[in-house]
Amino acid sequence: MNLEISSLSNGLTIITDPMASLESAALGVWVGTGSRQESRPEMGISHMLEHMAFKGTATRSARAIAEEIEAVGGYLNAYTSREQTAFHARVLKNDVPLALDIIADILVNPAYDAAELERERQVVLQELGQARDTPDDIVFDHLHAQVYQGQALGWPILGEESSVTAFTPAMLRDYSARQYRADGLVLVSSGAVSHAAILKLAEEKFAGLSAGTPGAAPSAHYVGGELRAVEDLEQAHITYGFPGVSARDSDFYAAQLYATILGGGMSSRLFQEVREKRGLCYSVYAFVNNFQDTGFTGIYVGTGPDEAGQVSAVIAGEMDGMTRDVSDAELSRAKAQLKSGLLMGLERPGSRAEQIAGQIFTLGHVQSVSEIIARVDAVDAAAIKSYAARTMAMPSIAAVGPIQKLETLERFSTRFASSTTFGQAAE
Amino acid sequence: MNLEISSLSNGLTIITDPMASLESAALGVWVGTGSRQESRPEMGISHMLEHMAFKGTATRSARAIAEEIEAVGGYLNAYTSREQTAFHARVLKNDVPLALDIIADILVNPAYDAAELERERQVVLQELGQARDTPDDIVFDHLHAQVYQGQALGWPILGEESSVTAFTPAMLRDYSARQYRADGLVLVSSGAVSHAAILKLAEEKFAGLSAGTPGAAPSAHYVGGELRAVEDLEQAHITYGFPGVSARDSDFYAAQLYATILGGGMSSRLFQEVREKRGLCYSVYAFVNNFQDTGFTGIYVGTGPDEAGQVSAVIAGEMDGMTRDVSDAELSRAKAQLKSGLLMGLERPGSRAEQIAGQIFTLGHVQSVSEIIARVDAVDAAAIKSYAARTMAMPSIAAVGPIQKLETLERFSTRFASSTTFGQAAE
Numbered sequence: 001m002n003l004e005i006s007s008l009s010n011g012l013t014i015i016t017d018p019m020a021s022l023e024s025a026a027l028g029v030w031v032g033t034g035s036r037q038e039s040r041p042e043m044g045i046s047h048m049l050e051h052m053a054f055k056g057t058a059t060r061s062a063r064a065i066a067e068e069i070e071a072v073g074g075y076l077n078a079y080t081s082r083e084q085t086a087f088h089a090r091v092l093k094n095d096v097p098l099a100l101d102i103i104a105d106i107l108v109n110p111a112y113d114a115a116e117l118e119r120e121r122q123v124v125l126q127e128l129g130q131a132r133d134t135p136d137d138i139v140f141d142h143l144h145a146q147v148y149q150g151q152a153l154g155w156p157i158l159g160e161e162s163s164v165t166a167f168t169p170a171m172l173r174d175y176s177a178r179q180y181r182a183d184g185l186v187l188v189s190s191g192a193v194s195h196a197a198i199l200k201l202a203e204e205k206f207a208g209l210s211a212g213t214p215g216a217a218p219s220a221h222y223v224g225g226e227l228r229a230v231e232d233l234e235q236a237h238i239t240y241g242f243p244g245v246s247a248r249d250s251d252f253y254a255a256q257l258y259a260t261i262l263g264g265g266m267s268s269r270l271f272q273e274v275r276e277k278r279g280l281c282y283s284v285y286a287f288v289n290n291f292q293d294t295g296f297t298g299i300y301v302g303t304g305p306d307e308a309g310q311v312s313a314v315i316a317g318e319m320d321g322m323t324r325d326v327s328d329a330e331l332s333r334a335k336a337q338l339k340s341g342l343l344m345g346l347e348r349p350g351s352r353a354e355q356i357a358g359q360i361f362t363l364g365h366v367q368s369v370s371e372i373i374a375r376v377d378a379v380d381a382a383a384i385k386s387y388a389a390r391t392m393a394m395p396s397i398a399a400v401g402p403i404q405k406l407e408t409l410e411r412f413s414t415r416f417a418s419s420t421t422f423g424q425a426a427e
Numbered sequence: 428m429n430l431e432i433s434s435l436s437n438g439l440t441i442i443t444d445p446m447a448s449l450e451s452a453a454l455g456v457w458v459g460t461g462s463r464q465e466s467r468p469e470m471g472i473s474h475m476l477e478h479m480a481f482k483g484t485a486t487r488s489a490r491a492i493a494e495e496i497e498a499v500g501g502y503l504n505a506y507t508s509r510e511q512t513a514f515h516a517r518v519l520k521n522d523v524p525l526a527l528d529i530i531a532d533i534l535v536n537p538a539y540d541a542a543e544l545e546r547e548r549q550v551v552l553q554e555l556g557q558a559r560d561t562p563d564d565i566v567f568d569h570l571h572a573q574v575y576q577g578q579a580l581g582w583p584i585l586g587e588e589s590s591v592t593a594f595t596p597a598m599l600r601d602y603s604a605r606q607y608r609a610d611g612l613v614l615v616s617s618g619a620v621s622h623a624a625i626l627k628l629a630e631e632k633f634a635g636l637s638a639g640t641p642g643a644a645p646s647a648h649y650v651g652g653e654l655r656a657v658e659d660l661e662q663a664h665i666t667y668g669f670p671g672v673s674a675r676d677s678d679f680y681a682a683q684l685y686a687t688i689l690g691g692g693m694s695s696r697l698f699q700e701v702r703e704k705r706g707l708c709y710s711v712y713a714f715v716n717n718f719q720d721t722g723f724t725g726i727y728v729g730t731g732p733d734e735a736g737q738v739s740a741v742i743a744g745e746m747d748g749m750t751r752d753v754s755d756a757e758l759s760r761a762k763a764q765l766k767s768g769l770l771m772g773l774e775r776p777g778s779r780a781e782q783i784a785g786q787i788f789t790l791g792h793v794q795s796v797s798e799i800i801a802r803v804d805a806v807d808a809a810a811i812k813s814y815a816a817r818t819m820a821m822p823s824i825a826a827v828g829p830i831q832k833l834e835t836l837e838r839f840s841t842r843f844a845s846s847t848t849f850g851q852a853a854e
Binding site: 020021022023024054062063065066067069070071072073074075076090091092118119120121122123124125126127128129130132133134135136232233234235237265266267271272275276277278279280281282283302303304307329332333336337338339340341343344347348349401 | 447448449450451481489490492493494496497498499500501502503517518519545546547548549550551552553554555556557559560561562563659660661662664692693694698699702703704705706707708709710729730731734756759760763764765766767768770771774775776828
């Protein structure tokens with residue numbers, strides 16, 4: 001990567017990542033604010049703001065925004081997570097100025113029209129319904145709610161029917177004025193782009209962006225708990241959570257490698273034991289979610305009503321095994337998976353831009369590829385075993401479906417004898 | 428693209444698509460057989476064969492397959508569709524020979540071990556359960572079953588519990604011997620690959636592949652019908668089907684542009700009318716499914732119980748409008764969307780390899796990018812309006828959820844006065 005980085009006088013960070021071989025580009029603005037910055041009445045407002053950005057500006061109607069970008073075959077999209085909101089586009093080389101103009105316009109000059117809000121509220125309520133109809137989606141909301149009980153980080157990104165119904169244009173403007181401030185935004189472009197051209201355009205188009213620093217999120221820590229929703233489904237959708245580390249932690253890559261060995265691919269322990277050897281499921285995997293100041297280890301398994309009575313013991317057994325031995329072959333395989341994923345991601349402008357933005361928010365700078373590879377290579381089996389031992393304290397369970405036979409959290413907890421844990425969990 | 432094409436003496440087609448700027452490659456074998464080639468007792472066997480390919484060969488255990496590819500950070504996957512089965516890998520440049528070796532091994536020397544089949548049967552039954560828990564997935568199976576009623580093309584790719592339960596190793600071997608024959612397979616690689624090296628390896632590794640031509644699929648045609656499954660869900664997941672054209676039809680790109688204008692993006696008529704203006708849904712879109720000898724136009728909308736009573740009229744109105752006028756701006760926008768999608772897809776080795784394989788099966792040759800662009804550009808508004816008029820005959824409906832207020836197919840059909848249709852529908 002040959003990154004060029006500048007800042008506008010209002011504080012907006014601009015990072016350009018040219019890729020000589022490409023005829024297209026990915027560009028977007030990543031906003032370092034998401035659902036964890038919300039107060040309770042604002043639950044879901046980051047996501048509603050994301051939607052409303054497309055509903056018109058001072059000079060463009062919603063239809064004009066859609067038509068202008070699609071007239072050049074471009075693709076404009078957005079997403080909201082717990083810590084970020086992103087507005088991004090994929091366009092051919094010559095259409096980068098248009099995409100930048102539209103993204104700047106929807107961020108700097110949103111109309112937040114009351115009639116548009118009424119209509120978009122209905123759309124978001126429909127989106128909520130769609131999420132509830134997808135059990136292997138909604139179960140992760142339940143898991144976050146248990147892991148971060150009583151904290152904004154545990155709230156659903158889409159909000160709840162009651163909060164979404166109460167949003168007003170004034171609330172949108174308040175939240176936007178507080179959070180959409182130049183210090184908290186980064187404009188990243190990867191692909192067929194030139195820094196000078198992007199910078200010149202951005203100076204003009206983002207001039208109206210409010211300077212200053214956005215409101216910080218309340219700190220969060222692992223609490224843990226259990227949510228069981230018995231529903232008439234074919235499958236029991238079961239998730240487990242355990243204390244982990246933040247994205248800034250020195251054990252970040254140990255956590256990634258732990259999840260890869262435990263349940264990251266076809267050769268992982270969970271895939272081999274739960275699916276291949278016992279045929280208990282189609283999907284099983286482990287993951288780590290790492291936020292700015294906290295994180296957790298997670299496991300998902302989708303299984304039948306009877307099998308739901310068996311999986312917890314098998315999973316606890318595999319987690320326990322990780323504390324005792326991690327083979328050289330497993331560790332080297334997990335490192336190869338992480339590194340090749342990184343190298344292949346470098347070939348896609350969209351994933352490069354997203355990676356760059358994420359590192360800016362987490363670390364304050366962009367790590368070079370060789371730096372990341374060195375950090376991955378530095379992790380030894382002892383670090384993985386130590387992570388394995390510490391993450392086993394204080395499990396959480398969230399499950400949806402025919403889960404009558406799934407053992408309780410109380411019973412599941414007794415399977416984990418370890419008493420050491422991560423600092424944050426003991427807070 | 429600078430394709431090089433060769434054939435082995437057994438008939439296997441080998442296509443290499445080098446991309447100078449890449450350090451990684453996508454490669455795979457696409458098999459021109461899928462669920463439409465199955466007899467009724469074989470329902471789901473193409474998909475089961477795909478699974479069993481990973482369960483061991485004459486010299487590799489299931490675990491060895493997973494470990495070998497992941498040891499180099501590679502990624503091996505497969506999918507089954509109604510007309511194809513694909514086994515593909517993403518690897519770094521130096522690991523192309525390993526990936527090719529493994530793909531050849533699982534295709535040429537599968538073990539089809541009885542004990543492994545028992546276990547994998549449980550996995551597939553779990554996968555069936557997972558699909559049934561995803562209403563906006565399963566509803567498309569129901570739509571295919573209505574559109575191609577009584578024909579293998581309308582069967583579910585995963586099969587049914589009764590068929591999956593009855594598979595034996597002998598059935599797998601029979602089906603494989605009949606369908607996995609060199610004339611019906613194509614090995615495609617895109618990215619950091621050289622034709623000479625691939626060809627040399629393939630000659631050795633695919634030498635054991637049976638020569639000959641696979642069994643042909645029975646021809647299929649649009650029949651149409653209605654499936655309503657009232658279920659206790661948040662949303663009504665509604666799909667509509669209408670007669671369309673095959674992937675070989677001269678109107679193929681007219682059909683694609685029709686679907687793009689009607690419901691292909693944020694500026695499309697359905698998105699603007701159903702979501703943006705009326706707030707009736709979060710998701711609405713149109714698509715065309717084009718098979719070798721038949722095809723259909725489809726629409727999906729996910730909406731609430733009350734809104735389910737309104738959407739049919741709105742959709743019928745928009746479809747009717749497409750028969751009367753298609754503006755220059757809309758047509759040019761849809762062309763730009765199709766063309767830029769094509770150009771951006773060219774930057775990803777995985778999508779290039781998949782495109783190449785698909786064109787070989789459909790057209791018998793690979794179209795150049797300029798050829799495709801010329802065909803897209805040649806479509807005029809008259810061709811779109813003609814497609815619009817012809818597709819409106821004989822609608823189908825498949826819907827899942829709180830659909831009590833959704834109007835019947837009988838009522839919906841009266842909204843379409845047109846009597847002209849595509850040849851195949853009148854068969």
